[in-house]
Amino acid sequence: MTLVKICGVKDAAGFDAAVAAGADLIGFVFYPPSPRAVTAAAAAELSGRAPRGGEGGPLRVGLFVDPEDALLEAVLAALPLDLIQLHGEEKPARAAGIRARFGIPVMKALGIAEPADLGLLAEYAPAVDRFLLDAKPPPGASLPGGNAAAFDWRLVAGRPIPRPWLLAGGLTPDNVAEALRHTGAPGVDVSSGVEKARGVKDPARIAAFVAAARGAG
Numbered sequence: 001m002t003l004v005k006i007c008g009v010k011d012a013a014g015f016d017a018a019v020a021a022g023a024d025l026i027g028f029v030f031y032p033p034s035p036r037a038v039t040a041a042a043a044a045e046l047s048g049r050a051p052r053g054g055e056g057g058p059l060r061v062g063l064f065v066d067p068e069d070a071l072l073e074a075v076l077a078a079l080p081l082d083l084i085q086l087h088g089e090e091k092p093a094r095a096a097g098i099r100a101r102f103g104i105p106v107m108k109a110l111g112i113a114e115p116a117d118l119g120l121l122a123e124y125a126p127a128v129d130r131f132l133l134d135a136k137p138p139p140g141a142s143l144p145g146g147n148a149a150a151f152d153w154r155l156v157a158g159r160p161i162p163r164p165w166l167l168a169g170g171l172t173p174d175n176v177a178e179a180l181r182h183t184g185a186p187g188v189d190v191s192s193g194v195e196k197a198r199g200v201k202d203p204a205r206i207a208a209f210v211a212a213a214r215g216a217g
């Protein structure tokens, strides 16, 4: 079954909608410049609204951009995470160091724009547990992700990816089925495509996205 991650959840309506729709992973953004950022305390409160990952609830994903250990420590003290998503310029050694120090699986986000970008997969594979293959930020974008930008899906269609992975970037309830058919991705991630305004999740679009992804495979 296709895994579905709803990213950038920051309020109860969005969290409850993702849980009710059956999302497999819910992402909390710990990157203050993002309109989707949450504090550790807020994420912990939201997380308490549903069973934990592995106990019938969705996996909790913490999204970080080039985090210091102190930030990871502070978040983990407030909220158990099932997966750490690294969405910055973290090198393989740093990803491996975070995984070893905190004992939590790591998902590395990689921006894909040309075939050469896929060469990074082999470099990171020993250091991480999953990949999130996303668009690179468009020119002028202020965020490293969550920009509603898609990349050319032909770049990954049928390619062997050396770890379980999620397809991300510009997905919506209207195009996720086509994206899955085209790429054969084992999972998908969405943020902007399930929002009614930047940073504000839309429960109806979350339900539609999960249904469309499930319907496709």
Ligand SMILES: O=C(O)c1ccccc1NCC(=O)[C@H](O)[C@H](O)COP(=O)(O)O
Residues within 6 Å of the ligand: 007, 008, 027, 029, 031, 034, 035, 036, 037, 063, 065, 087, 132, 134, 143, 144, 145, 146, 147, 148, 149, 150, 168, 169, 170, 171, 189, 190, 191, 192, 193
């Ligand atoms: O979403 C953010 O605000 C964000 C901020 C900083 C780094 C990464 C961020 N999002 C990463 C994600 O995993 C998004 O879900 C992914 O880029 C897809 O976003 P979208 O194209 O908006 O669906």
